[in-house]
Amino acid sequence: MNYRISAIALTLGLLPLALTLGCEKRQSEEEIIAKYEASKLEQERVDKLQQELDDLKDKQAADAVAQQVKEEHQASLEKQIQAARQKAEQAEKAAKEAKEATAPKTENSRRGEGRGEGRDGRGEGRDERRRPTVTNVPRGTELVVSLSRAISTENAQAGASWDGQLTQDVAINNTVLWKAGTRVTGIVSQSTPTGRLANGEGALGIKLTEVGGSSIDGGIYLVTGDAKGGRNAKVIGTTAALGALVGILSNKKNQADHALGGAAIGAALGTAVAAGTGSTVITIPTTNPIKFVVPADERIVVNNPVR
DSSP states (O other): OHHHHHHHHHHHHHHHHHHHHHHHHHHHHHHHHHHHHHHHHHHHHHHHHHHHHHHHHHSOOSSHHHHHHHHHHHHHHHHHHHHHHHHHHHHHHHHHHHHHHTSOOOHHHHHTTTSOSSTTSSSTTOOOOEEEEEEEEOTTOEEEEEESSOEETTTOOTTOEEEEEESSOEEETTEEEEOTTOEEEEEEEEEEOTTOSTTSOEEEEEEEEEETTEEOOOOEEEEEEOTTSOEEEEEEOSSOHHHHHHHHHTSTTSOOGGGGTSOBOOSOSTTSSOOOSSOSOOEEOSSSOEEEEOOSOEEEEEEEEOO
């Protein structure tokens, strides 16, 4: 009788362990799948950007303004592709490492168990495990950003990087995806001082490419200027960014909004771009937040802590 009770107690005692192991196995499998999905998505982004670059090279510029815009847009795309490839390689590596981690352990790997994985043997210093999740960001999502430093046609060329932070939470379906203060990064898509374009104007455009470590096409914020110091800010929320840029810059009075196909969201928030004093330099200051608009539905990878 005592033996039977002991056997039952032993079974019941092992049950939580078995359930825990089963749960960990499911979590490991889900993590592997998630990381391979993330890797695939990052590679698709590379392919999309490469196709955009190839199409751009094949297009013939209609005039001198279009040619100048095309050359700078091409330079920024090439830089963006380099960064996207690095992220794709990192995602692929993470997926492979996750799969290898679930493989049967060798005798050498077992010896290290129980002693921790951190620098001091107690697990301290170990990076927090994160699981990628694919999330949809709908077209028209607004991202309000404060720049870390001013950007100008004097200190930044097409292809240069910039960074800042969100000034407002970004919620999708009533769930906060990114909180205010989340770091954002991007690339300069156009940097031409006034008087340098064939029509006598200039332009400074910045593209939002990453939020909280997640790759995204966040649209372009563009400031145009003339030699008299006039400045005009626009948000380009369209996938046909090059056509939008050319459409705006080809009109000396900046009234060609129809060229955006309804994509010009309007002036930026507040007075982020003040009227100039005749300087050829175009600047986007840090004094006021600026707005970006996601031009198309986006599937992005968000890395969440593994609980």
